[in-house]
Amino acid sequence: MRVEKKKDVLTFYLNEDVDDYQISLIKEECIRLIDSVHPAKVILDFSEVSFVDSTGIGFVLARYKQCAANQCELVLRGLNQHHRVIFAMSGLFHLIKEEACL
Numbered sequence: 001m002r003v004e005k006k007k008d009v010l011t012f013y014l015n016e017d018v019d020d021y022q023i024s025l026i027k028e029e030c031i032r033l034i035d036s037v038h039p040a041k042v043i044l045d046f047s048e049v050s051f052v053d054s055t056g057i058g059f060v061l062a063r064y065k066q067c068a069a070n071q072c073e074l075v076l077r078g079l080n081q082h083h084r085v086i087f088a089m090s091g092l093f094h095l096i097k098e099e100a101c102l
Contacts, residue, residue, distance in 0.1 A: 001026045003033060008040035011077075015048040018056035027059065034066055042067050047078030047101065057090045064096055075099040 002013040012030060016022060034042060044060060046052070060076070067074040077099045079087065087093055 001029070003029075005037060005039070009043060010034065010037050010039035010041070011043040011045055013045045013048065017051040017053075018046070018049050018059065019051065019053045020055040023055050023059045030063060031066065034063070034070060034072070038070060039072050041073045041075065043075050043077050043099065045077045046080070046083055049078075049083065052083055052086050057086065057092065060087075060092060060096070064092075077101055 004011045064074050075097050078101050
């Protein structure tokens with residue numbers, strides 16, 4: 001995972017599979033950075049992600065709750081069609097919006 005901070009936006013560039021193993025490697029860093037940086041907006045970029053499982057959905061939902069507690073916006077970016085189906089079925093799009101890649 002690569003992280004970028006520009007002005008008041010914190011972007012996490014996720015890669016590979018967003019599954020139980022990968023989440024165990026990145027979760028604590030994401031939590032720490034969001035809590036310490038206090039961004040106005042957090043972007044989870046899925047452009048380089050090939051697979052998302054239920055742990056990945058839980059991770060996104062937990063970051064949504066963390067961002068809500070920190071009064072910042074969470075958006076998803078770089079979703080492919082498979083990701084959109086998974087997130088739509090989970091109901092995440094009722095809480096989190098998708099942003100087009102720049």
